[in-house]
Amino acid sequence: xxxxxxxxxxxxxxxxxxxxxxxxxxxxxxxxxxxxxxxxxxxxxxxxxxxxxxxxxxxxxxxxxxxxxxxxxxxxxxxxxxxxxxxxxxxxxxxxxxxxxxxxxxxxxxxxxxxxxxxxxxxxxxxxxxxxxxxxxxxxxxxxxxxxxxxxxxxxxxxxxxxxxxxxxxxxxxxxxxxxxxxxxxxxxxxxxxxxxxxxxxxxxxxxxxxxxxxxxxxxxxxxxxxxxxxxxxxxxxxxxxxxxxxxxxxxxxxxxxxxxxxxxxxxxxxxxxxxxxxxxxxxxxxxxxxxxxxxxxxxxxxxxxxxxxxxxxxxxxxxxxx
Numbered sequence: 001x002x003x004x005x006x007x008x009x010x011x012x013x014x015x016x017x018x019x020x021x022x023x024x025x026x027x028x029x030x031x032x033x034x035x036x037x038x039x040x041x042x043x044x045x046x047x048x049x050x051x052x053x054x055x056x057x058x059x060x061x062x063x064x065x066x067x068x069x070x071x072x073x074x075x076x077x078x079x080x081x082x083x084x085x086x087x088x089x090x091x092x093x094x095x096x097x098x099x100x101x102x103x104x105x106x107x108x109x110x111x112x113x114x115x116x117x118x119x120x121x122x123x124x125x126x127x128x129x130x131x132x133x134x135x136x137x138x139x140x141x142x143x144x145x146x147x148x149x150x151x152x153x154x155x156x157x158x159x160x161x162x163x164x165x166x167x168x169x170x171x172x173x174x175x176x177x178x179x180x181x182x183x184x185x186x187x188x189x190x191x192x193x194x195x196x197x198x199x200x201x202x203x204x205x206x207x208x209x210x211x212x213x214x215x216x217x218x219x220x221x222x223x224x225x226x227x228x229x230x231x232x233x234x235x236x237x238x239x240x241x242x243x244x245x246x247x248x249x250x251x252x253x254x255x256x257x258x259x260x261x262x263x264x265x266x267x268x269x270x271x272x273x274x275x276x277x278x279x280x281x282x283x284x285x286x287x288x289x290x291x292x293x294x295x296x297x298x299x300x301x302x303x304x305x306x307x308x309x310x311x312x313x314x315x316x317x318x319x320x321x322x323x
Contacts, residue, residue, distance in 0.1 A: 027263075029088070029089055029263075029264050029267070030061050030062075030063045030089065030090060031063075032063065032090060033063050033064040033065065033066065033090070034057065034061070034063055034064070034065045034066075034089075034090050034091075034092065035065070035066045035067070035068055035090070035091055035092070036050045036053065036054055036065065036066070036067045036068070036092045036093065036094055036254075037068050037070060037078040037079075037081055037082055037091065037092070037093045037094075038050050038067060038068065038069050038070070038078060038093070038094050039069075039070060039071060039073075039074070039075025039076065039077065039078035039079055039093070039096065040069065040071060040075060040096070041069060041071055041187070042069050044208075044209070045125075045206070045208035045209070045252070045288055045290070046094045046096055046252055047067065047069060048284070048288065049094065049122065049123065049252060049284075049285070049288075049290070050067045050094045051067050052275070052281060052284055053065075053094075053122075053254070053272070053275055054066065054067050056271070056274070056275040056278065056281065057271055057275070060271060060274070061271070074098070074102065074107065074160065074163075075096060075098055075099065075102075076099075076102065076107065076108045078093055079093050079095060079099055079108070079116075079255075080108075080109075081093075082116070082255060082256065082257055083109075083115050083116060083257065083258060084257075085257045086257060087117065087256070087257045087258065087259040087260040087261065088257070088260070088264075089117075089256050089257075089260050089261070089264035089265075089267075089268065091256065091257060092119070092254055092255065092256050092268070093116075093254075093255050094122070094252055094253075094254060095116070095252070095253045095254070095255050096250075096251070096252055097164055097250040097251050097252075097307070098159075098163060098164055099304070100164075100304050100307040100308050100311065101162065101163060101164045101167055101307075101311050102162070102163075103304075103308045104167075104307075104308045104311035104312045104315065105162040105311075105315065105322045107162060110304070110308060112301060112305065113258060113259070113301065114258050114259075115258055116255040116256070116257070116258055116301075117255060117256035117257050117258050117259060117260035117265055117297075118253070118255055118265075118297040118298075118300040118301045118304075119253070119254040119255055119256055119265055119268045119269050119272060119297060119300070120253065120254055120268075120269045120272040120273070120294050120295050120296070120297065120300055121251055121252070121253040121293045121294060121295040121299070121300050121303065122251070122252045122253055122254055122272060122276070122292070122293065122294070123251065123252050123276075123285050123290035123291060123292055123293050124249045124250065124251045124252075124290065124291055124293040125206060125207040125208055125249065125250055125251075125288075125289050125290045125291070126206075126207050126224040126225040126226035126230055126248070126249055126250065127164075127165070127168055127204060127205065127206055127207070127210075127224070127225040127248060127250060128203075128204075128205055128206070128207055128210040128211065128214070128221055128222075128223070128224050128225070128236070129143065129156075129202060129203070129204055129221070129222040129223045129224075129239070130202070130203045130205060130210055130213065130214060130219040130220060130221050130222060131143075131195070131201070131202055131203065131219065131220055131222060132195060132196050132198075132218070132219060132220070133217060133218065133219065133220050135201070135220065137201065137202070137222065139222060139237075140222040140223035140237060140239065140242055141242050143202060143222055144176045144178055144242065147176070147178035147179065147180050148176075148177065148178050151178070151179040152179050152181060153181075154178075154180045154181070154201050154202065155180065155181045155182075155183050155200045155201050155202070156169055156180050156181070156182060156183065156200065156201065156202040156203070156204050157182075157183055157185055157191045157194075157195060157200055157202070157203050157204055157205070158182040158183065158184055158185075158204060159184065159185065159186070160184050160186075161182070161184065161321075161322050162322035164248075164250060165182075165204050166182055166320075166322070167311055167314060167315070167320070168204065168225060168248055169182055169204055170182075170314075170318060170320045171246055171248075171314060171318075172239065172243060172246060174318045175243040175245070175246050176242075176243055180202070183200050188205070188209055191203065192213070196218070202222075203219060206250055206289070207224065207230070207232070207233075207250075207288075207289030207290070208288045208289045208290060209289075210289070211232065211233060211288070211289035212287075212288075212289075214233070214236075221233065221236040222236075222237075223236065223237050223238060223239045223241075223242070224236050224237075224238055224239065225238070225239050225240075225246070225247055225248045225249070226238055226247065226249060227240065227247040227249070231291070232286060232289055232291070233289075251293065251303075252290075253295075253300050253304075254268065254272055256268065265297055269294075269296070269297060272294055273294045276292040276294055
């Protein structure tokens with residue numbers, strides 16, 4: 001088929017225009033409302049912080065940013081929706097550390113950059129061992145001693161088998177040579193009620209929900225899982241002070257769809273850092289037991305990959321049963 005010069009130039013111009021569309025879309029981003037999908041219930045730390053970010057993002061991006069909660073699949077459905085969404089930066093998820101532990105037990109899929117477009121870690125916080133204020137357990141070493149004296153008798157709260165809660169409890173059990181029984185709860189309200197009434201002995205909780213209960217006097221803190229004394233509760237000993245090497249910081253992090261263009265990822269990363277620099281955001285984080293922990297997208301991906309590998313090693317080495 002013959003093609004004249006005018007057709008050739010027209011075809012070339014069309015190809016150039018088509019190839020420029022993605023770049024133009026990136027420059028115009030965002031040109032429609034954004035949403036942050038959260039895999040936890042309203043009122044929890046991921047939800048509260050997502051709504052805080054939604055307000056800050058909207059003010060600077062000039063678009064409405066909504067937060068949608070979907071607790072199905074232990075948070076996996078919300079993350080999966082973003083993982084399968086178009087790579088346009090308009091669908092985000094506030095990923096929790098529970099995704100890494102879930103991936104370690106093959107509950108959630110994870111294939112690095114093919115699973116998410118990593119933006120930045122947002123904040124971090126330890127777990128806390130706590131008991132009611134009138135509990136006979138006086139300290140973390142005392143808890144271990146009581147557990148050793150009565151194997152299989154002392155109980156503690158977890159969210160589900162294979163969760164971060166369960167893995168931390170199992171880690172402490174292996175290092176401490178104790179056999180405490182995990183009791184699963186789908187929500188914190190029922191767990192708190194049972195611990196307060198004495199039906200369960202120990203609350204293993206995140207700092208985000210545990211610290212307010214300690215500050216109110218409802219609970220006494222036994223230990224936190226941070227590597228060193230946690231600046232937001234420096235009088236509380238660490239687990240590592242008794243069991244060397246047992247340390248863990250949980251986290252929240254923002255992700256987009258996989259293969260989201262780098263300029264959009266960089267803009268989102270800059271917006272996360274700006275939001276975390278604001279005094280009202282820092283106070284909200286601190287009130288909930290969090291500290292700001294922004295990272296590069298690459299550092300976020302590596303942290304999650306390392307965490308998954310570490311949890312898998314712990315599960316295998318200690319033959320932890322997850323079902």
